[in-house]
Each structure stands twice: as structure tokens, then as C-alpha cells.
Amino acid sequence: EAGVAQSPRYKIIEKRQSVAFWCNPISGHATLYWYQQILGQGPKLLIQFQNNGVVDDSQLPKDRFSAERLKGVDSTLKIQPAKLEDSAVYLCASSLAGPGLADVRNEQFFGPGTRLTVL
Amino acid sequence: GENVEQHPSTLSVQEGDSAVIKCTYSDSASNYFPWYKQELGKRPQLIIDIRSNVGEKKDQRIAVTLNKTAKHFSLHITETQPEDSAVYFCAASPRGYSTLTFGKGTMLLVSP
Numbered sequence: 001e002a003g004v005a006q007s008p009r010y011k012i013i014e015k016r017q018s019v020a021f022w023c024n025p026i027s028g029h030a031t032l033y034w035y036q037q038i039l040g041q042g043p044k045l046l047i048q049f050q051n052n053g054v055v056d057d058s059q060l061p062k063d064r065f066s067a068e069r070l071k072g073v074d075s076t077l078k079i080q081p082a083k084l085e086d087s088a089v090y091l092c093a094s095s096l097a098g099p100g101l102a103d104v105r106n107e108q109f110f111g112p113g114t115r116l117t118v119l
Numbered sequence: 120g121e122n123v124e125q126h127p128s129t130l131s132v133q134e135g136d137s138a139v140i141k142c143t144y145s146d147s148a149s150n151y152f153p154w155y156k157q158e159l160g161k162r163p164q165l166i167i168d169i170r171s172n173v174g175e176k177k178d179q180r181i182a183v184t185l186n187k188t189a190k191h192f193s194l195h196i197t198e199t200q201p202e203d204s205a206v207y208f209c210a211a212s213p214r215g216y217s218t219l220t221f222g223k224g225t226m227l228l229v230s231p
Contacts, residue, residue, distance in 0.1 A: 042125075042208045042221030043163065056218050058120075091162065107153070108219065110162040 002026065004111035006092050012117045018080040021114045025073070025094030031055075032069055033108060034077050035091040043091055049075065082118045089113040121146040123211050125222030133230055138199050140225045142209035143191040151212040152185060152192050153219070158205045166207075167194070199229045 005024040013019050025032050031050050035043035046065065048056040051072040060067070064083070069075040079086055093108040122145040132138050144152075153168035169176045169183045169192065176183050180199075185192040196203055206226050210219040 040224075042123075042210075042223050043219075044221070045218055048218060106151075107165050107168070110164070112162050 004092055004094055004109055006090075006111035006114055008114055009112060010115050010117075012119065013082055014119050015084055016081040018078065019082055019116060020076055020078045021090050021092075021116075023075045023077070023092030023111060025075070025092070026096075026109055029094035029096050029109075030072075031095045031097065031106075032075050033093040033095075034067055034075070035093065037089045037091055037113070039088070046077070079116075082116075084118050087116055087118045089115050121149060121211055121213050121220040123209060123220050123222040125209050125225055127225060128223065129226045129228070131228045131230065132199050134199060134201060136199055136229075138196045138203070138227055138229075140194045140207055140209070140227070141191060142193070142211075142222050143189075144211040144220075145190070146211070146213045147187075147190065148213045149211040152183070153210050153212075154181075154183060154194050155208045155210065155221075156205045157208065157224075163208060196227075199227075201229050201231055203227060204229045 007022050033048050034046045036046050037043045046060045047067045049069040052069050065079055067077045091113045092111040095106045095108045097106045125142045150171035154166050155163040156166045157163040167178050167181050167183050169185050171187055180197045182195040206224045208224045209222045212219050
């Protein structure tokens with residue numbers, strides 16, 4: 001099956017500019033996640049969608065970050081305005097099941113990521 | 120919220136040796152513990168996972184053990200090979216099927 005797709009793969013912007021990332025999850029996967037992975041650290045969850053609703057956005061810096069998942073399929077993550085500390089790899093992941101199915105193995109499949117450099 | 124600590128941050132072994140990576144978690148409600156392998160410049164990929172109703176799980180050269188009382192779990196790789204070289208992340212999920220909190224990762228280097 002096709003994996004999680006992300007674009008662009010690389011982006012270089014100057015601080016205070018805006019940027020948007022796109023993710024297409026595996027077909028049929030109900031849950032979609034956006035992670036921020038700073039160099040040398042583990043992925044940190046920014047936002048989780050179940051279909052087109054937000055399940056968890058407690059770690060999303062809402063003053064500058066926004067995300068949407070219209071129609072419960074593709075998703076976009078936007079940063080406006082960007083700061084130097086936003087330089088990171090932004091990973092999108094998807095899983096088949098979601099909250100409410102505690103006994104189902106809920107493996108998250110990751111996309112290749114978008115490497116953002118803010119100058 | 121959940122906090123996952125991972126040790127060591129780097130681990131160097133000779134080919135054929137065993138490697139052990141340890142993680143501790145803070146939320147006693149966590150009941151799903153996956154391990155991901157991330158090769159340089161590539162996406163994280165699940166290599167093994169364990170649920171809280173199981174104490175140990177094995178898949179060929181890889182095994183994971185879980186001690187719920189002590190709130191720690193470990194990844195064991197036997198007969199290491201150079202292609203095992205990568206960064207390994209542990210994670211924990213408080214709800215067992217949803218949000219993952221990752222450790223900071225262990226860079227494993229296997230020398231021929």
C-alpha cells in the first residue's frame with residue numbers, strides 16, 4: 001500500500017515568514033498526527049486529528065501554528081510567523097484506528113517529513 | 120502529562136554483541152509501549168511494541184520487556200549487525216491507542 005506522503009521535503013525561509021506543509025495519510029486511516037522533531041530529540045506531538053476533528057492540540061503553539069484536516073483526509077500545517085526555534089523536521093503520521101479502540105494495535109505510520117530551516 | 124526518559128543517549132557495540140536500551144515513564148495509566156527505529160534522514164518505523172498485559176515480547180533478534188510496577192521497559196537486541204545502526208526511540212501511550220510521548224532517542228552504532 002502507498003505510505004504517508006508529505007510535501008515539500010525541504011523548506012528554507014526567513015524568520016517572520018509563513019510556511020505551510022501538506023500531508024496525505026494512508027488511505028482509510030482515521031487518525032492523523034503532526035509531530036515536530038528537533039535535531040537530536042524525539043518527535044513531539046503537535047496535533048492529532050480523528051477524521052476531521054481535533055483530538056489533542058495541547059502542545060500546539062496556537063499563536064503561530066494552525067492545522068486543519070478538511071474532509072477527514074489530507075491535512076495542512078501552517079506556521080505564521082516563523083521563528084528561528086521552529087527549525088525542525090515536521091513529521092506527519094497516520095493510524096488506522098483511534099480513541100475508543102483500546103485493544104486494537106494502533107501502529108502509527110510516518111511520512112518522510114519536511115525539513116524546515118528558519119534563517 | 121506523560122514523561123518518558125531514555126538511556127543511554129549513545130551506545131557503541133561490536134558486531135555480534137547485545138545492546139540494551141532502557142526507558143522509564145511517569146504515567147501509571149500508560150499501557151502501550153512501542154519502539155521505533157530511525158535511520159539517518161529517514162522516517163521512524165515501528166520495530167516492536169508491547170502492551171501492559173504482557174511482560175515480554177520477542178521478534179527474532181529483538182525483544183522488549185516491561186515492568187509496570189517499576190514503570191520501565193527495555194529494548195534488547197541480540198547478535199547486533201551493522202545495519203542495526205540507527206536512532207531508537209521508545210514511546211508510551213497513556214490511553215493505549217492514541218497519543219504517543221517519545222523519549223529523546225538512543226543512537227546505536229554497531230561496528231564491524
